[in-house]
Amino acid sequence: xxxxxxxxxxxEGHKDLSRDVPLRLFDPKGEMVYPLSQHIGKPxxxxxxxxxxxxxxxxxxxxxxxxxxxxxxxxxxxxxAIEKRRTLFGRLQESIVIDNDGQFxxxxxxxxxxxxxxxxxxxxxxxxxxxAIVGLGGAxxxxxxxxxxxxxxxIRFCIANGAECEPYLTCNDQLMRMYPDEIVxxxxxxxxxxxxxxxxxxxxxxxxxxxxxxxxxxxxKEKIKVLTVKAKYPQGSERSxxxxxxGIDIPGTMLPAGVGCxxxxxGSLYAIQRAVCYEEPLYxxxxxxxxxxxxxxxxFIVRDGTSFAELLEASxxxxxxxxxxxxxxxxxxxxxxxGSLDVPVHKSTxxxxxxxEDAAEKAAENMTACLRCGRCATVCPAxxxxxxxxxxxxxxDFDYFENxxxxxxxxxxxxxxxxxxxxxxxxxEFKRAKSExxxxxxxKKEGGKS
Amino acid sequence: MNPMLNISSSPHLKDKQTTKFIxxxxxxxxxxxxxxxxxxxxLRALLIVAASVxxxxxxxxLFDKACRRPDTWKDGSAAITGLLLALSLSPDVxxxxxxxxxxxxxxxxxxxxxGLGKNFINPALAGRCFLLISFGRTMSTxxxxxxxxxxxxxxxxxxxxxxxxxxFLGTGGGVIGASILALLAGGLFLWAIGVINGEISFxxxxxxxxxxALFGGQGFDPKFLxxxxxxxxxxxxxxxxxxxxxxSPVSRAGQIIYGSIIGILGALFRIKGGTADxxxxxxxxxxxxxxxxxxxxxxxxxxxxxxxxxxxxxxxxLPFWKRIPRPVVVLxxxxxxxxxxxxxxxxxxxxxxxxxxxxxxxxxxxxVCPGAVTLEADETMDQAIEAxxxxxxxxxxxxxxINEAYVGKDASGNIAGYVVSVTSSDGFDGNVSLAVxxxxxxxxxxxxxxxxxxxxxxxxxxxxxxxxxQFSGKMVDKFVMTKSGEASAENEVDTVSGASTTSGAxxxxxxxxxxxxxxxxxxxx
Numbered sequence: 001x002x003x004x005x006x007x008x009x010x011x012e013g014h015k016d017l018s019r020d021v022p023l024r025l026f027d028p029k030g031e032m033v034y035p036l037s038q039h040i041g042k043p044x045x046x047x048x049x050x051x052x053x054x055x056x057x058x059x060x061x062x063x064x065x066x067x068x069x070x071x072x073x074x075x076x077x078x079x080x081a082i083e084k085r086r087t088l089f090g091r092l093q094e095s096i097v098i099d100n101d102g103q104f105x106x107x108x109x110x111x112x113x114x115x116x117x118x119x120x121x122x123x124x125x126x127x128x129x130x131x132a133i134v135g136l137g138g139a140x141x142x143x144x145x146x147x148x149x150x151x152x153x154x155i156r157f158c159i160a161n162g163a164e165c166e167p168y169l170t171c172n173d174q175l176m177r178m179y180p181d182e183i184v185x186x187x188x189x190x191x192x193x194x195x196x197x198x199x200x201x202x203x204x205x206x207x208x209x210x211x212x213x214x215x216x217x218x219x220x221k222e223k224i225k226v227l228t229v230k231a232k233y234p235q236g237s238e239r240s241x242x243x244x245x246x247g248i249d250i251p252g253t254m255l256p257a258g259v260g261c262x263x264x265x266x267g268s269l270y271a272i273q274r275a276v277c278y279e280e281p282l283y284x285x286x287x288x289x290x291x292x293x294x295x296x297x298x299x300f301i302v303r304d305g306t307s308f309a310e311l312l313e314a315s316x317x318x319x320x321x322x323x324x325x326x327x328x329x330x331x332x333x334x335x336x337x338x339g340s341l342d343v344p345v346h347k348s349t350x351x352x353x354x355x356x357e358d359a360a361e362k363a364a365e366n367m368t369a370c371l372r373c374g375r376c377a378t379v380c381p382a383x384x385x386x387x388x389x390x391x392x393x394x395x396x397d398f399d400y401f402e403n404x405x406x407x408x409x410x411x412x413x414x415x416x417x418x419x420x421x422x423x424x425x426x427x428x429e430f431k432r433a434k435s436e437x438x439x440x441x442x443x444k445k446e447g448g449k450s
Numbered sequence: 451m452n453p454m455l456n457i458s459s460s461p462h463l464k465d466k467q468t469t470k471f472i473x474x475x476x477x478x479x480x481x482x483x484x485x486x487x488x489x490x491x492x493l494r495a496l497l498i499v500a501a502s503v504x505x506x507x508x509x510x511x512l513f514d515k516a517c518r519r520p521d522t523w524k525d526g527s528a529a530i531t532g533l534l535l536a537l538s539l540s541p542d543v544x545x546x547x548x549x550x551x552x553x554x555x556x557x558x559x560x561x562x563x564x565g566l567g568k569n570f571i572n573p574a575l576a577g578r579c580f581l582l583i584s585f586g587r588t589m590s591t592x593x594x595x596x597x598x599x600x601x602x603x604x605x606x607x608x609x610x611x612x613x614x615x616x617x618f619l620g621t622g623g624g625v626i627g628a629s630i631l632a633l634l635a636g637g638l639f640l641w642a643i644g645v646i647n648g649e650i651s652f653x654x655x656x657x658x659x660x661x662x663a664l665f666g667g668q669g670f671d672p673k674f675l676x677x678x679x680x681x682x683x684x685x686x687x688x689x690x691x692x693x694x695x696x697x698s699p700v701s702r703a704g705q706i707i708y709g710s711i712i713g714i715l716g717a718l719f720r721i722k723g724g725t726a727d728x729x730x731x732x733x734x735x736x737x738x739x740x741x742x743x744x745x746x747x748x749x750x751x752x753x754x755x756x757x758x759x760x761x762x763x764x765x766x767x768l769p770f771w772k773r774i775p776r777p778v779v780v781l782x783x784x785x786x787x788x789x790x791x792x793x794x795x796x797x798x799x800x801x802x803x804x805x806x807x808x809x810x811x812x813x814x815x816x817x818v819c820p821g822a823v824t825l826e827a828d829e830t831m832d833q834a835i836e837a838x839x840x841x842x843x844x845x846x847x848x849x850x851x852i853n854e855a856y857v858g859k860d861a862s863g864n865i866a867g868y869v870v871s872v873t874s875s876d877g878f879d880g881n882v883s884l885a886v887x888x889x890x891x892x893x894x895x896x897x898x899x900x901x902x903x904x905x906x907x908x909x910x911x912x913x914x915x916x917x918x919x920q921f922s923g924k925m926v927d928k929f930v931m932t933k934s935g936e937a938s939a940e941n942e943v944d945t946v947s948g949a950s951t952t953s954g955a956x957x958x959x960x961x962x963x964x965x966x967x968x969x970x971x972x973x974x975x
Contacts, residue, residue, distance in 0.1 A: 006752055011463045090457070167463065248761055249753035259762055327455050332462040339455050358456045359464040368469040368525060369567035374700040378647070383752035387700050388744070406751045414461035421469050422567075428459040 004230035005240045007381040009415045011167050011233055011333065013206065018290045018297035019170040023178055025284070025301045026314055027104060032075050032305035033344040034060065034096045035087050039140040041067030046096055052079045055107035057281050060096050063132070069142045070132035074283035074303030077101040088308075088329045088338040088346065095344075098305070110280035121193050124276055131275030133282045136267035137161060137236070140348035143268055147193055149257035155194040156260035159245050160187050160201040160269055162210065163229060163236035166331025169351045171286035171299045172266050176203065176210035179270055180217035184224060186269030189276050191223055194262065199224035200245050201266070206231040233333055234413040238263050240381050252382075252409045267350070282347065289315040291354035293322045302345055309341040311352055318354070325361070328353040333414055363423035370424055376416035382409045386416040386426045393429050398437040408434060467644070469566075473526030475645050479636035480533050480627075480690065486619075487626035491541035495626045499536040502548035506532030509556040519565070527566050531555050534574035534690060537627025538683060538730070539581070543588055551577035571737040572694050575730050582727055613840070614673065617680040630680045637689025646693045649705040650712075654688040655679065657713025664789030666721055668796070678720060683729045687712070691730075697737040704740075704747035712736045811885070814898040815856060815869040818887020822858025822866035831855040831870075834970045847962040848955065849875035853883070855966070865890050868971060870963040871900065874955040878909045882955045886963030892972060896922040897960060909952035917946050917953070921960060927968065928961050 037043035044061035054060060054073045061071040077099045085095040129144035149155065160183065164172040176183060187199045201218065203211050205228050218224040229235055229244050238256060241263060243249055248259045256263050264272075267285055274280045283304050290297035295316030302311065308327065318324055328335030329349045345352075376386035384406060392401040401407040407430060416426040488495045510528040514521050522528075532552045539548055555577030560569045582589050620629025627633060640646045659675055668674045679685065692698060692712050699708050712732050719728030752758055760767050771779075815825055835852055843850050853871040860866040867890060873883040883901035888894060897918060904910045911917060921929070926941040931953060937944045945953035 009465070011465075243752075249751075249755075249758040250762075251751070251753035325456055326458075326462060328460075328462060332460075334460045335462065336460070337455070337457045337462065339457055341455075353462075355462065358458075358462065360458045360462050361456055363464045363468075364458075366468060366470070368522070369565065371469060371472070371567050371695040372698070372700055373472070373695040374647075374702075374705070377701055377749070381752075383749055383755075385701055385748055388748060405748060406754060409751045409753065412460075418461045418463055419465045419467075421465070421467050421472050423464070423468065425459070427461070431459065 003227060003244045004232055005235070005243045005381055006383060007379045007415065008232040008234060008240070009379050009418050010231075011418060013231070014168045014290065014292075015170050015173070015206065017168065017170075018288055018299055019173055019207075021170075021174070021298040023171065023174045023286055023299045023301050026303070026306065026311065027102070028075070028100065028303060028306040028310045029102060030100065030307060030310060031080060032073070032077075032098045032100050032303070033085050033307070034071050034073070034098070034305045035085065035093045035344065035346070036061055036071065036095060037093060038071065038304070038347040039069045039134040039142055041065065041069070041142060043094065044068060044071050046082055046094075048079050048082075048096065050079050050081055053077070054079060054098055056104050057110060057283055058107040059132075059281070060098075063129075063142075067142060067145060069134050070130070070281070071096070072132060072281040072283040072304075073098060073107075074305055075100040076103050076105040086340070086343055088336055088343045088349070090339060108279070110274075110278050113277055114279060116277055119276070124189055124192065127276045127279060128272055131271065131279075131281040133268055133271045133275060134347055135265060136271065136285055136348050136350065137238075137265035140346070143264065143272070146257070146262065146264070147190065149255075149262070152194050153196055154260050155197045155257065155262055157242075157246050157262070158187060158190050158194060158197045158199045159241055159261060159263040160199065160266050161236055161238075161241055161263055162201055162203040162207075162214065162266040163241055164207070165204060165231070165233045165236040166333050166335070166351065167233075168290040168297075168353050169288045169331045170290070171288040171350060173207045173210050174299045175270060175286045176207070176266055177213050180210075180213040182273045183214070183266050183269050184217040184221065185277070186271070186273035187224060187264075188221070189272055190262065190264065190269065197223075197262070201226045202229050202235075202241050202245060203227070204229055204231040204235055233415065233418075234381055237381070237411065237413055239411060249383075252411060285347065285350070287311070287345065287349060288351045289354070290351065291328075291356075293318050293324050293354040293356040295319050304347055305344045307342055307344055308338075308352055311345070312341060312354065319356075322356045324354055324356065325358040326355040328355070333418065334412075363420075364425070367423040370422050373421060375419045375421065376426060379415040379419045381413060381415060382411060384409060386410075386430070389433075390424065390426055390429055393433045398433065398440055401433060402437055408437075410434075469527075470525055472645050473530060475640060475643060476530050476690070477526060477533060479640045479645075480530070480537065482632035482635050483537055483620075483627040483629055483686075484533065486629035486632040487537060487541070490621050490629070491626060495541045497545060498539060498541060498543065498548050498626060499533065501545050502536035502539075502552045503529050503532035505549040505552035506535070506556050509553050510561065513557060513561045517561075522566055525566065528556055528560075531560070531573045531577070534627075534686075535577045537686065538574065538578045538625050540589065540624075541626050543581075543585075547581055547585060547588065551581045554580045567696050569696055570740075571734050572691050572697050575691055575734055575737075579727075579730055579734060582730070614677055614680060617677065624681075625683070627686055630685050633685045633689060637685065640689065640693075646689065647702075647705070649702055650693050650698055650709040651688045653706045653709030654692055654713040654716070655684075657710040658684060658688075658717045659713075661714050661717035661789075662720065664786075664793050666717070666793075670793070678717075682720070682727070684716065687716075687729050687733050692733050692736070697740055699740055699743045699747060701744070701747045701749050703749060704743045707743055707747065708736055708740060711739060811871065811900050814900050815871070815885050815887070816858070818885050818895045818898045819858035819867040819869050820887075820895060821860050823861050824859050825856035825869065826859055828855065828857045828971075831857075831966075831970050834966070843872075843962045844965060847874070847958040847965075850959055850962040851875075852962065852966050855970075867895055868967060870966055872959040872963045872966075873901070874959040874962075876951070876955040876958065877902075878904050878949070878951045878955075882912075882952065882959060884956065884959055884963075886960055886967070888964075888967055891925070892967065893925045894921050894923060894964075897956075904949070904952045908946070909949045911946045911949060912952050912956050917944070917956075920944065927964065929957050929964075931957050 042065040045064045046061045048060045055076045058073045060073050063070050080097045080099045082096050084092040087093045133143040134140040191199050215226045242261045250259050271282045287302045288299050330351050389405050389407045410430045414427045506528045507523050511523040535551050555573035559573040559576040563569050618630045663670045699705050715732035716729045843852050851873050855870045858867040868888045870886045880903050885898045920943045929943045931945050932942045
């Protein structure tokens with residue numbers, strides 16, 4: 001029996017474009033830009049000033065507050081400016097700009113393995129926090145906070161997320177094939193923090209090599225097993241994978257730790273291993289450059305702050321005669337479209353997808369009335385009825401949307417929009433409604449006060 | 451670098467099945483049935499299909515233009531409406547009917563309510579029912595091989611066996627889209643490519659079959675059930691009309707409820723109703739329940755079901771059957787028991803009832819065959835009846851069938867007369883069955899009714915001597931009806947005043963019996 005969840009869709013994977021290209025470290029040439037907010041929480045505070053010389057792995061900004069993360073330099077050179085720069089979200093944001101000298105001189109010893117036999121849990125957490133590891137699956141939540149739930153004994157599963165369900169993306173596949181022992185060690189370090197937890201590595205069945213490599217690495221490790229899950233989008237979402245591993249459906253208002261689960265991307269676990277065993281901070285991560293517009297799709301270990309434009313160049317540029325229509329940070333299902341390639345890679349950017357054809361644009365052009373076909377309800381991994389939710393939004397019945405249809409349970413995987421034959425922008429409406437409903441609620445509250 | 455990249459919210463991929471894809475897939479799925487209909491019924495059927503589709507598409511086009519709405523006629527939905535309407539019509543209707551029906555379906559049912567996605571009942575079915583109500587007689591006239599005849603379903607209603615193979619292939623008369631084989635092929639094609647999900651279609655078929663088996667009065671007789679499923683648009687309804695997205699529920703549970711309502715209503719109308727077109731009405735009635743069903747079948751998100759909460763809280767998980775509301779369980783059990791009891795009573799008593807019926811018929815037969823003590827089968831007549839294969843007898847008697855025929859013998863074994871049992875399906879209220887009694891020379895002894903369900907005081911009066919005795923003692927080849935009180939010639943029969951339909955059925959039945967007698971017994975001699 002294949003392990004899977006309810007609903008979901010089967011978009012074409014396009015993984016063959018890059019799945020067999022090994023990861024390679026990419027050394028950029030131009031200036032490096034580090035936005036101060038690359039994680040969930042408060043932006044970091046710069047601790048360098050213009051003209052300072054910087055080494056690889058040097059801390060350039062400090063975490064500000066509890067939910068925040070440090071920022072490390074990924075190149076050596078001098079600070080050119082601390083100014084507002086455009087990020088991939090389209091906004092201007094305070095960023096540290098470093099003139100890269102191309103030497104990549106490390107700030108410390110990141111290659112000698114430390115002795116960790118007697119390491120305490122506090123020390124593990126401290127090293128993870130100091131390394132500024134954030135969730136590399138996309139959200140960018142600071143990992144050390146996630147690893148400090150109120151009751152560590154209640155955690156039953158530590159899940160390594162190697163599902164990689166986004167079309168085009170293959171970097172985690174390569175990471176698991178090339179560094180399985182490191183990932184398993186990272187998971188073991190996390191398991192040390194949770195005495196009652198079982199380690200589960202979830203991988204989609206379209207990555208047989210990764211499954212084989214991880215199974216081999218986990219051999220003889222009693223607390224770790226590899227779980228082959230069905231290839232289906234959004235298998236790699238937190239909620240879907242938790243459902244598959246533990247059988248528990250979690251509502252949007254609960255954190256995974258609330259149901260005894262800690263879930264981390266395999267990239268984060270690799271980073272944890274590097275941080276604990278080598279005291280190397282997080283300044284690079286794996287990333288796939290793919291899409292139907294790019295000449296040589298491939299997988300990279302990319303340094304934070306690298307410009308997307310340079311990555312495209314490193315992948316052979318655009319295919320001849322192809323006009324780039326859309327550039328995405330991440331995969332095509334949840335990736336963020338950005339207007340210009342001259343923006344820096346974020347810590348949690350796991351892909352650069354370059355598309356010559358924009359299906360979303362076509363869908364908008366061919367949009368028809370809702371047919372009430374019900375496909376959206378069939379594919380919703382949360383068990384919602386997007387069709388009725390959209391109707392409630394049209395009639396501005398946010399109360400019904402929220403309380404009867406549980407519209408806030410939507411975690412914006414986009415399956416409904418993907419499947420909708422009428423081409424209706426369902427998920428986008430829900431995103432908007434979420435904020436509108438919050439605004440309406442706030443207005444009501446304030447109105448009640450006065 | 452190109453600064454003008456597209457910006458939009460995710461997802462940036464789309465499934466291949468667009469509205470247009472779905473609509474054209476449905477049209478493709480209907481093509482086999484259309485082709486079969488044209489092959490069986492000829493060019494006339496093609497004309498009707500063309501007229502209906504063209505009328506539907508043109509109506510939508512004109513509406514879009516007149517109301518300055520975006521062009522929706524190209525999306526294929528209007529063409530489907532036209533095609534479905536045509537397939538559910540008799541190939542003999544005048545061309546104006548499909549045009550009128552299509553215009554009504556598109557203009558009134560679809561466009562007036564807001565166009566695609568907003569119609570509250572299936573437009574094609576609404577068009578068909580509009581025509582049924584407005585042009586009842588024209589709509590229900592069917593010809594087979596140039597002969598006016600009943601559709602297989604009307605035959606089935608009259609209690610006769612039908613030719614299932616012909617029904618399955620669509621060569622046994624009926625509407626243009628009568629080929630079950632072609633419809634099933636199209637329906638399964640839609641199911642295979644995921645345009646329909648099967649919930650609605652299969653719950654219709656299951657509920658329909660179950661109710662017919664339990665309450666149909668014939669138990670689980672595969673031939674009877676199969677004939678009912680193949681007839682009266684059940685397959686077309688289940689796969690093409692009830693599955694119309696717009697007029698069916700969105701959630702899976704809702705679809706199963708909706709399908710079951712259609713199946714149950716359809717079967718009940720078949721058992722108790724008075725028309726062969728009941729399936730159209732059962733779908734339309736169920737269409738009207740859809741908003742209600744939708745309202746009460748919003749599924750709980752996975753994380754909010756009782757089971758999910760129980761798992762989260764470590765509480766014991768109730769087995770599936772304990773989570774079903776108690777009244778549902780109780781009612782289901784009660785109706786299942788009632789149904790099984792009813793059908794088993796039928797099965798147990800079937801032989802006795804048949805014997806009783808036979809005895810009653812035999813008694814009637816003896817009445818019209820005075821002097822006879824026993825009724826014996828006759829090889830020539832039996833062979834002739836077998837050759838008819840349950841088909842309509844002759845060309846000029848309406849929907850008349852020969853049931854059986856006997857030779858009456860007296861005590862010493864001499865032929866005392868003949869009895870031919872005939873049923874006409876043209877009665878005012880169902881079947882009229884009677885026995886025609888003849889003496890050895892072919893003189894009428896008289897008639898006796900074995901089945902008569904006409905209106906008391908009107909049609910029922912054919913059983914009174916005033917009418918019945920007109921046949922007795924006459925030596926004719928054929929009776930002719932006259933208006934009340936004018937019968938003078940030997941072969942003239944006065945109709946019962948105010949009951950010309952019943953009288954006509956009786957006269958036709960008698961004439962068919964006479965003809966059968968003359969062509970087999972007399973002709974054979």
